[in-house]
Amino acid sequence: MAALVLTSENQIQRLNHILNTVKKHQTLDVTTLKTPPNPKAWNIVEIIAHLNVAYGKYVEKINDTLAKSADIDKEPDGFKARRWQKFVIEGQQPKNGVRKMKMKTLKRFEPLLDKNELTGEKIDEVFDAFFELHNHLKQSILKSRNKDVSKIKVTSAIGPVVKFYLPEAFEFLLCHLERHMVQIDEILA
Template identity: 25%
Template sequence: MKAIDKNTFITDLYQRTEVLLNEAVERYQNLKDDQLNFSMDDKSWSVAECLSHLNSYGNYYLPKLEEVLKHTNHYSNAPFRKGWLGGYFVKMMEARGKKFKAAKIHLPNVTDAYQEVAEFISQQERMLKCISAFREMDINDVSIATSVSKLVKLKVGDILAFMVAHHERHAVQIKRILAAG
């Protein structure tokens, strides 16, 4: 895979995550309960369900990323090289219009729509801290097991890129839900 300037890569992820955080703060937390829980049909998710789904990923990956940051002494400004599998997962998330079935462990479970919004905002703030901290750390050599299979590991850089692309994918979905509601 072609190398990407690490500073450019990290800056891009940081800026995209800021956009997601700002959207949540300015828009999602000001929605009414019926807007957060509205779904277009029985097969579609609501805004709260989208956020619950994303929060389930954050509940898994953010502690893993924070743990890597706590215990790693791998400092590097080397260019980032996508892994073949990580690159594939990111590309899947960027494929607009194509639907994917969520893994069972990441299906939404909403008990309080406002709590899902608050959790999402908190996770985006944590994500920004992680992305910023990885500016100095190695994102090529350290890998994390995926939430779906402990046998499959992805580079930290691929995990960060996947999470941002995944959040953006569902932000587009949320815009469609709000437009229909």
């Protein structure tokens, strides 16, 4: 099986692409943003809110790990994802614009939004929170370039069954974001 080598530049490029895409989504009209493809599915705002909940669970973990990681004075290099973590990461990653397996969202990751009270103002709050959180992700990836990321692990929000080194955690979060970008594309198609 081919190795999954993670680099911060690749992650930054993909994250910038996602941030630009979500900025465009924010300009869609309210009806498009709050209409789900079917009554049981999430609308676009709920997807964004879910991404906020998911990333929110990593903010402190990432801050702590960065604070505890030693500074290094060498060129940022690729980080090879470990086998189990690679499997978990690739489970999230869409292939050729298709989400591989449908997953049931755990209760603690569900967006807490009242569909009937989604005003333009409320929607903007969700998007603003998205940009704030994911700019934190970007700054964290940038900071990690000058840190020894191979010593301290982060327990994933899934639980202790998955522990990540920072580049693996960033990759997991990016693949999760990409997965939901595909879901939004499907709604808009």
